[in-house]
Amino acid sequence: MYGMINEGIRTFIINNHDEQTWETICQKAAVEGRSFDHMKSYDDSVTYDLVGAVSEHTGLSAGEVMAKFGSYWIDYAGSSSYGKLMKRAGDSFLERLAGLDDMHAQIKKSMPHLKPPSFQLEEIADRTYHLHYFSQRTGLDTMVVGLLDGLAEETGARIAVKQVAEKSETVDHSVFEIVLAH
Ligand code: HEM
Known part of the structure; x- marks a missing residue:
């Protein structure tokens, strides 16, 4: 994944813990270098290894780490130069969700190796x-839950999310049920 994701994990750890903790996590994950180039594509294993090391260090499951990171990502990516792309779709939670594929397609113009997710919203x-949720990857479902929670918080929506289908050898994508409170 693009280094921007790994940099997100780095700042997430430094904000919640400290530089020393980040050092320890990099050592556990056997990741060389301590920072990443936002615009360079790294092997996915770097991201998964970092999440595994954060999980080992904090005692949270990898799924819990991904969910927390997903929520954080909305702030992190939203305050980057790409933030305006997320806001372009509209101010509401549903407009932003409906705009995700266009947004990632815009990002792909400057990150050509991007393998973006694809979302379809069905009432x-x-x-x-x-x-x-369609993806070329596996293991990111809880991150999607965190992303949705973060997006709801940012747009002032109150939601309940539960996963109702999980991608597997026989099911080609995961599905989340979202109930919007009044
Ligand atoms: C300004 C906001 C955002 C930016 C800059 C951004 C950028 C990115 C980047 C760089 C990747 C890595 C993909 C790769 O390297 O192949 C990614 C992946 C992903 N993004 Fe976004 N994103 C944003 C917002 C969102 C939001 C709001 C959601 C969902 C609610 C979302 C869902 C995902 C998911 C699920 C992945 C994992 C890729 C996969 O499933 O294979 N993103 N995004």
């Missing part, structure tokens, strides 16, 4: 939606 009942 299944009043204020209840299924968000279909």
Whole structure:
């Protein structure tokens, strides 16, 4: 994944802990160098190894680490130069969700090796939606939950999210059910 993701993990750790903790995590993950070039594509294993090391260090499961990072990412990426792309889709939670594919497509113009996720939003009942999440990767479902929580917080929406399908050998994508409170 692009170094911007790994840099997000780095600042997430330094903000919540300190530089020394980041050093320890890099050592555990056997990651060389202590920072990443935002615009360079790194092997996905770097990101997964970092998450594994954070999990080992904090005692949180990898899924919990991903969820917390997902929430943090909304602030981190939102305050980067790409933030305006996220806001371009509109001010509401649903508009931002509907705009995710366009937003990642815009980002791909400056990050050509991007393998972006794809989302489809389906209204299944009043204020209840299924968000279909397509990815070339696995293991990022809890990050999506964190991203949704972060996006809801930023747009002032109150949501309840539960995963209703998980990508596997026989199911080609994961699905999240989102209920919007009044
Ligand atoms: C300004 C805001 C954002 C920026 C700059 C951004 C950028 C990125 C980048 C650089 C990657 C790594 C992909 C790669 O290197 O192949 C990524 C992945 C991803 N993004 Fe975003 N993103 C933003 C907001 C969001 C939001 C709001 C969501 C969902 C609610 C989201 C969902 C994801 C997911 C799930 C992945 C993992 C890729 C996969 O599933 O294979 N992103 N994004």
